[in-house]
Amino acid sequence: MNNKLGQLAFLSFLSAVPVFVFYDIGTRFAERGVNTGSAENNAAMYPRLVAILLAGLLTIQLFRTVRSRSDAEHPRAARIGAMFKTHKRAIAVFTIFLIYLWAFRWFGFLYSTPFFLALTQFALGVRNPLMVGAYALGVTAAVYYSFSELLNLALPAGDFFG
Amino acid sequence: MADWIPLTLGQVGFTALGVFMGIIIGVLPGLGPLLGMVLLIPFAMYMEPISGLSLLLGVFVGGTFGGAVTAILLRIPGTPIAAATLLDGYPMAEQGKAREALGFAVSASAIGGFIGGLYLVIGAPILAQFALKFAPPEYFALAFAGIVCIAIVSRGSTIKGLIVGCLGLLIATIGIDPFAFFYRFNLETQWLIGGIGIVPLVLGLFAVSEMLAQISAGDLNKSAGVKGMFLSPSSILNTLKRGANVFRSSTIGTFIGALPGAGSVIAAFVSYAAAKSVSRDPGSFGKGNPDGVIATEASNNACCGGTLIPSLALALPGDPCTAVLLAAILLLGFIPGPQLFTNSPEVITGIFSSYIVANVFLLVFGFLLIPIFVWFVNIRKVFLIPAILVLCVVGSFGVTNSTQDLWFMPIFALLALLLVKFDYPLAPLTIAPVLGPILEENFRRSLIMSAGDTSIFFTRPICTTILAVAAIALVISLLPENALKHFAQKGTN
Numbered sequence: 001m002n003n004k005l006g007q008l009a010f011l012s013f014l015s016a017v018p019v020f021v022f023y024d025i026g027t028r029f030a031e032r033g034v035n036t037g038s039a040e041n042n043a044a045m046y047p048r049l050v051a052i053l054l055a056g057l058l059t060i061q062l063f064r065t066v067r068s069r070s071d072a073e074h075p076r077a078a079r080i081g082a083m084f085k086t087h088k089r090a091i092a093v094f095t096i097f098l099i100y101l102w103a104f105r106w107f108g109f110l111y112s113t114p115f116f117l118a119l120t121q122f123a124l125g126v127r128n129p130l131m132v133g134a135y136a137l138g139v140t141a142a143v144y145y146s147f148s149e150l151l152n153l154a155l156p157a158g159d160f161f162g
Numbered sequence: 163m164a165d166w167i168p169l170t171l172g173q174v175g176f177t178a179l180g181v182f183m184g185i186i187i188g189v190l191p192g193l194g195p196l197l198g199m200v201l202l203i204p205f206a207m208y209m210e211p212i213s214g215l216s217l218l219l220g221v222f223v224g225g226t227f228g229g230a231v232t233a234i235l236l237r238i239p240g241t242p243i244a245a246a247t248l249l250d251g252y253p254m255a256e257q258g259k260a261r262e263a264l265g266f267a268v269s270a271s272a273i274g275g276f277i278g279g280l281y282l283v284i285g286a287p288i289l290a291q292f293a294l295k296f297a298p299p300e301y302f303a304l305a306f307a308g309i310v311c312i313a314i315v316s317r318g319s320t321i322k323g324l325i326v327g328c329l330g331l332l333i334a335t336i337g338i339d340p341f342a343f344f345y346r347f348n349l350e351t352q353w354l355i356g357g358i359g360i361v362p363l364v365l366g367l368f369a370v371s372e373m374l375a376q377i378s379a380g381d382l383n384k385s386a387g388v389k390g391m392f393l394s395p396s397s398i399l400n401t402l403k404r405g406a407n408v409f410r411s412s413t414i415g416t417f418i419g420a421l422p423g424a425g426s427v428i429a430a431f432v433s434y435a436a437a438k439s440v441s442r443d444p445g446s447f448g449k450g451n452p453d454g455v456i457a458t459e460a461s462n463n464a465c466c467g468g469t470l471i472p473s474l475a476l477a478l479p480g481d482p483c484t485a486v487l488l489a490a491i492l493l494l495g496f497i498p499g500p501q502l503f504t505n506s507p508e509v510i511t512g513i514f515s516s517y518i519v520a521n522v523f524l525l526v527f528g529f530l531l532i533p534i535f536v537w538f539v540n541i542r543k544v545f546l547i548p549a550i551l552v553l554c555v556v557g558s559f560g561v562t563n564s565t566q567d568l569w570f571m572p573i574f575a576l577l578a579l580l581l582v583k584f585d586y587p588l589a590p591l592t593i594a595p596v597l598g599p600i601l602e603e604n605f606r607r608s609l610i611m612s613a614g615d616t617s618i619f620f621t622r623p624i625c626t627t628i629l630a631v632a633a634i635a636l637v638i639s640l641l642p643e644n645a646l647k648h649f650a651q652k653g654t655n
Binding site for chain 2: 020021024028034038039040043045046050051053057058060061064090097104117124140143147151156
């Protein structure tokens with residue numbers, strides 16, 4: 001996908017935001033009667049204004065993108081673009097991160113974190129099991145001590161374990 | 163303002179700890195004061211308020227300087243703030259003067275930060291006193307101008323900045339309506355009832371996305387291989403000998419910092435250009451002139467003080483770091499703005515004191531502990547990235563106490579990657595959720611005051627002036643470049 005086409009696709013993605021705002025105001029807000037009236041009772045007044053502004057700006061940007069001749073990409077954009085296309089490592093780490101967020105709730109901090117750290121290191125190319133193990137347990141212990149002992153923050157124990 | 167209450171030993175200690183951690187975070191490429199502050203918010207929340215704010219201010223000051231270390235030694239600015247420092251810092255290192263360059267950078271940063279602190283102590287109470295006369299229309303105008311300024315000066319086009327700003331404002335409306343008891347845009351789920359917290363939002367936008375970008379950039383197992391060194395205290399004297407440059411750059415940095423959205427990067431480049439233009443030897447800039455390092459470093463640290471002026475006096479964050487600081491003030495149970503100066507003066511004097519003390523610690527740590535900071539430059543990303551991701555999760559959980567809110571992080575990380583890919587700025591998305599509630603509340607209060615008459619925004623002198631300035635700035639930024647050149651040509655003729 002070239003840059004211009006990508007820009008247009010992203011603009012369509014962003015345009016879903018004002019569409020959703022108008023839809024919610026027209027349905028849920030209207031049902032509760034908070035889409036009209038004075039500033040005090042009209043919960044839709046301000047978001048509607050912002051959504052109109054956003055829709056206007058997206059339209060201007062759409063025209064600018066369609067009319068633009070240059071198809072050059074910003075260097076950082078190209079780097080991010082390359083990541084979407086080729087970098088399996090970033091995608092793998094992101095997937096492990098999503099699993100960690102899920103496991104964080106169900107298995108708690110102490111059980112999920114060492115596995116997350118070990119798996120991420122493995123995904124990043126570390127193959128020394130001793131180093132991976134020491135790192136995973138060391139970081140988990142340090143973070144647990146800092147938050148749980150020093151700050152008295154109750155880290156999740158895991159819904160599976162009650 | 164009430165009497166100045168000195169910092170306790172504990173508060174001084176937390177300021178020192180903040181500076182130390184800030185420098186470490188700053189020297190690690192890709193990380194910066196913003197990430198450091200967000201990660202430490204959970205710690206700050208569990209502390210006595212001034213100690214917590216001292217810790218965050220220390221990170222702000224230390225992190226702003228930290229990027230200079232890698233800019234000078236490796237030609238990689240640890241943070242974008244240090245991008246201008248490498249112009250002369252790295253050539254100095256190439257000429258075997260790395261110690262001198264780092265010495266100038268530390269001294270100029272600390273002195274610049276101190277001067278910025280003096281402007282803060284003088285300027286913020288005056289501005290707050292003036293702002294006490296403000297009513298909802300003026301606050302609305304200020305918040306509106308803040309969003310416009312941030313959108314204008316952010317990287318990329320103004321339209322794109324405004325699009326992201328509007329997106330941020332809409333994100334801020336998720337959750338309960340401030341006037342009517344009604345949940346907005348919560349998709350009828352419990353998850354979004356409380357809205358989207360700034361901590362998971364910022365961590366997703368800046369930390370998780372940056373970690374993914376760094377993974378894709380490679381070099382995960384490579385160590386920088388930089389050797390430790392001690393700095394010579396004579397650098398302080400040599401910096402003071404260039405006092406005019408330090409003072410000019412600090413003043414520029416403070417004033418640019420006080421403009422919403424302008425930030426340290428612009429301040430550093432403007433000060434660099436100013437130093438070059440008044441120099442007797444402008445040709446040596448870019449080839450290792452110490453004045454280049456001094457100008458950029460004095461300016462970007464003074465900028466922190468400047469940014470704090472509108473943030474504290476008007477609750478108008480100038481950049482993402484101060485947006486996070488304001489969020490922390492709120493989380494600690496205080497309402498930022500001019501009332502804070504009269505209702506809780508101890509918090510304001512505490513912030514002033516810790517900011518100034520932080521710059522003293524910057525000087526001390528910069529000279530005594532630089533080998534430790536240089537050692538951190540050598541940490542391989544393969545060890546850094548997983549630990550930072552864990553800290554993001556635990557940090558976000560520490561603030562929101564919700565495992566559901568953690569899911570905002572990957573969502574905003576993906577959004578950040580898409581925004582950057584298509585050249586949209588991220589800063590308005592961080593600041594808009596902080597300014598959004600101020601904007602909406604004061605917009606609706608103004609209309610309640612005027613019984614729905616919108617002319618209230620155009621009949622009050624201060625409000626009208628602020629809106630007019632914002633509108634003019636917006637129109638100028640939207641004019642095509644050739645139209646601006648045409649006007650400039652006409653003016654010259």
